[in-house]
Amino acid sequence: MNPELFFRALSDGTRLRCLLLMLSEESLCVCEFVHALDLSQPRVSRHLGHLRDLGIVQDERRGQWVHYRLHPGLPAWAHEVLQAVFLAEGVSDLRQRLVAMPNRPSISCD
Amino acid sequence: MNPELFFRALSDGTRLRCLLLMLSEESLCVCEFVHALDLSQPRVSRHLGHLRDLGIVQDERRGQWVHYRLHPGLPAWAHEVLQAVFLAEGVSDLRQRLVAMPNRPSISCD
DNA sequence: CATGGATATATGGATGTCCGCATGTGTTGC
DNA sequence: GCAACACATGCGGACATCCATATATCCATG
Numbered sequence: 001m002n003p004e005l006f007f008r009a010l011s012d013g014t015r016l017r018c019l020l021l022m023l024s025e026e027s028l029c030v031c032e033f034v035h036a037l038d039l040s041q042p043r044v045s046r047h048l049g050h051l052r053d054l055g056i057v058q059d060e061r062r063g064q065w066v067h068y069r070l071h072p073g074l075p076a077w078a079h080e081v082l083q084a085v086f087l088a089e090g091v092s093d094l095r096q097r098l099v100a101m102p103n104r105p106s107i108s109c110d
Numbered sequence: 111m112n113p114e115l116f117f118r119a120l121s122d123g124t125r126l127r128c129l130l131l132m133l134s135e136e137s138l139c140v141c142e143f144v145h146a147l148d149l150s151q152p153r154v155s156r157h158l159g160h161l162r163d164l165g166i167v168q169d170e171r172r173g174q175w176v177h178y179r180l181h182p183g184l185p186a187w188a189h190e191v192l193q194a195v196f197l198a199e200g201v202s203d204l205r206q207r208l209v210a211m212p213n214r215p216s217i218s219c220d
Numbered sequence: 221c222a223t224g225g226a227t228a229t230a231t232g233g234a235t236g237t238c239c240g241c242a243t244g245t246g247t248t249g250c
Numbered sequence: 251g252c253a254a255c256a257c258a259t260g261c262g263g264a265c266a267t268c269c270a271t272a273t274a275t276c277c278a279t280g
Contacts, residue, residue: 003120003126003195003198003199004120004121004122004123004126005121007117007118007120007121007126008117008118008121010113010114010117010121011114011115011117011118011120011121012114012237012238013114014238016113016114016117029256029257030256030257030258031255031256031257040239040240040241041256041257041258042239042240042241042242042257042258042259043238043239043240044257045256045257045258045259046238046239046258046259047238049257049258049259061246061247061257063247063248063256064246064247064248064255064256064257065247065256065257066256066257066258075198076198077194077195077197077198077199078194080190080194081190081191081194081195084187084190084191084194085113085187085191087187088113088185088186088187089113089187105256122267122268124268139226139227140226140227140228141225141226141227150269150270150271151226151227151228152227152228152229152269152270152271152272153268153269153270154227155226155227155228155229156228156229156268156269157268159227159228159229171227171276171277173226173277173278174225174226174227174276174277174278175226175227175277176226176227176228215226221280222279222280223278223279223280224277224278224279225276225277225278225279226275226276226277226278227274227275227276227277228273228274228275228276229272229273229274229275230271230272230273230274231270231271231272231273232269232270232271233268233269233270234267234268234269235266235267235268235269236265236266236267236268237264237265237266237267238263238264238265238266239262239263239264239265240261240262240263241260241261241262242259242260242261243258243259243260243261244257244258244259244260245256245257245258245259246255246256246257246258247254247255247256247257248253248254248255248256249252249253249254249255250251250252250253250254
């Protein structure tokens with residue numbers, strides 16, 4: 001993992017918030033990100049795909065849905081970077097939107 | 111300090127190496143960065159100025175020279191981010207160039 | 221005040237990034 | 251097979267970023 005590329009990935013608000021949300025929620029599908037961030041589906045999908053191409057996150061199809069999580073092989077220093085921002089900023093606003101989402105696939109599928 | 115802007119600053123190799131060097135060396139003048147990184151003076155100066163405008167570093171003129179250091183008011187989380195990369199990557203190559211530099215202002219001025 | 225060294229900035233071109241919109245692909249269920 | 255949903259991608263425009271080159275500013279010294 002190249003630090004320059006990693007930080008470039010984090011320099012976009014959409015990607016950063018997605019990553020902090022994954023740090024907090026383990027695994028989410030695209031429509032949950034769309035709802036929590038209140039952004040268009042193509043926009044979220046493109047950023048998640050970008051993070052996948054960089055090896056920062058991992059995707060997994062579950063039927064209709066595609067779930068994204070932080071890549072298990074993410075270097076320790078990269079994880080520490082995300083943790084530092086997470087502790088300082090939090091994602092409570094995003095989590096609130098998430099729990100208010102009707103028909104969450106991650107929940108109904110369990 | 112906005113995380114997005116901070117990470118955007120770190121997404122450039124020149125700026126990131128300057129910051130890691132400041133983490134290791136406390137305070138350096140522009141010509142020392144130029145020598146350690148082996149880059150053009152305008153290029154280094156522009157990037158350091160960019161970091162100053164963002165409040166990430168602090169400059170101080172000492173006669174002919176301008177010294178740059180990490181900004182004392184840098185938030186803890188930002189410092190932790192730099193530390194994480196520093197511990198993982200190191201800057202030994204840059205430090206070697208630095209000690210090999212003839213007539214270092216930081217040394218002869220002390 | 222002229223000179224030289226250290227640093228900053230102006231300019232213009234090449235490249236990269238991000239977005240909205242439209243459309244394509246894959247999956248489920250009837 | 252077809253309709254509906256979830257997700258991905260192609261495209262073009264607006265905008266930012268980065269660089270090399272040239273030039274300007276600032277300061278110490280003679």
